[in-house]
Amino acid sequence: MNDTHSMAPSTPVSARIEKYSNVQRLEASLGHARAAIREALTTNEDHHTQDPDYTPTGPIYWNATTFHRSYLEMEKHLKVFVYEEGDPPVFHYGPCKHTYAIEGLFIQGMEISKFRTRDSERAHLYFLPFSVTMITQVVYVVDSHDWGPMKNTAKDYVDVIAHKYPYWNRSLGADHFMLACHDWGPEISFAVPNLYNNSIRALCNANTSEKFNPSRDVSIPEIHLPSGTTTGMLGGPSPSHRPLLVFYAGGVHGPIWPILLHHWQHHKDPSIQIHEYLPKNTSYFAMMRQSKFCICPSGYEVASPRTVEVLYTSCVPVLIKDHYVMPFSDVLNWKTFAVVVAVEEIPDLKRILEGISGRRYLRMVKRGREVRRHFEVSSPPKRYDVFHMILHSIWLRRLNVRVRDVDVP
Structure with missing residues (x-):
């Protein structure tokens, strides 16, 4: 046959x-x-x-x-579906100026991004477009100390999209993400167990002692934009035109700052400029531009806009932070362009900084200028800028997740 x-x-x-x-x-x-x-x-x-x-x-x-x-x-x-439910100012809107500007800038960027898809069936990721900063301003009753209404806002939103769409229940939130720069972002996420346990949380307050999980969550930079743009914030003089060794100014805010001020405020060496408050008629940004190294300590929360400000001005960051996962540290090796100092090493700060050779310092300055592109804000967003670096970190977490159909073994 x-x-x-x-x-x-x-x-x-x-x-x-x-x-x-x-x-x-x-x-x-x-x-x-x-x-x-x-x-x-x-x-x-x-x-x-x-x-x-x-x-x-x-x-x-x-x-x-x-x-x-x-x-x-x-x-x-990558394709991202942005849920359309919810009305501004709590949803699809956020601050684009001042300390929590990254919330509004990311929401705004996501609305117009080429990564956005209107077809929910084509999406690899689903974005929950609420602004925690706006929740604290619109929903929270000042001085009430009542978290309930804010947490219910997040919980009710997830309930709405879970009932209207199949995607949340299909993955138990594992292919969904939220973004929050406000310090209360982590606490509000706890209102929805699967949001905390399974979803990707992009947070400024990336504190591992407060349940931040680096393998699933994403650390994002806190960027203070007084005018909503980086105009006048970028760039600084060459290393040879920086007479100060180190600069820091800030009120007593958190456990690290008093230690720093105790050891180095009013120091007799004029190249060490560490202040609780800036001297009168002194420019904060001008001082950073005169300094080789700029101190970036944690406050009551681990994140601070100071780190990005320092990178913007080509000053070498000196990081004094406990339990903090640095932004984009899944990709960036911070120790190549920043100095990491433990809290217990604060008394030796001058010795540590003066021990850095001129050659190593110049390399760190050059690398800081190279890495700055990943922290710059663009409107509309540009490739490799802070918007896309945040999205890339979220993308990496999505690669670690495998979603299955509910009815497919």
Whole structure:
């Protein structure tokens, strides 16, 4: 018998594709991205290095090639669905000026981003577009000390989208994310157990002693924008035109600051300028631009806009922080462009800074200028800027999650 007559008819390609669910197709695309990133990590080679805007290189990255490949894979694959439910000012709106500006800027950026999809079935990630800062301003009753209404706002919103769409219940929130720069963001997230336990929380207050989980949560930078832009904030003189060794000014705010002021305020060495309050007619930014090193201590909360301000002015950050996960530390090696000082080392601060050779200091300045692009605010967002770095950190967490159809084993 001719063997060809005994063979079952082949299944058309289109029919084979239809066997796969939408979720399986989405997960397959993420599988391809994981494989490409893994190849870059294994071989340390990127076969697609031509990038018209920027190609990451150098020691500021843990692995520049892997980061570049991951970023390009994000651009190739990632789709984010922004839930349309909710009205401003609590939803789809946030502050774009002052300390918590990153909340409004990210929400605004996400609304117009090329990563946004209007087709919820095509999304790898789902964004909960509420602003914790606006919740504290609109919902919270001043001096009431009542968290209930604020927590209920977050809980009620998740209940609405969970009943209207299948996606929250399908993954128990694992492919969803929120973003908050306000200090109360973590506490409000606790109102929804699956939001805290499963979802990706992008937070300024990235404190591991307060249940921040670096493997799932994302640390984002706190950026103080008095005018809503970085106009006049970027750049500083060359290292040879910085006569001061170190600068810091700030009131007593948290446990680290009193120790710092106790040891170094009113020091006899004029190159050490550490103050509780700035001297009259002295410019804060001018002092940073005159200093080689600028101290960035934690306050009552771990995050502070000072770190980004220092990078903006090409001063080398001196980080004195406990339990803080630095922004983008999954990609950036902070020790190559910042000095990390433990709290117990504060009495030795001068010795530590003077012990840094001139050559090493110049390398740190150069690297700080290179890394600054990842903390800059753009309108509209530009590739590799702070908006896209936040999104990339969220993308990395999504790669660690595999979503299944509820009815597929």
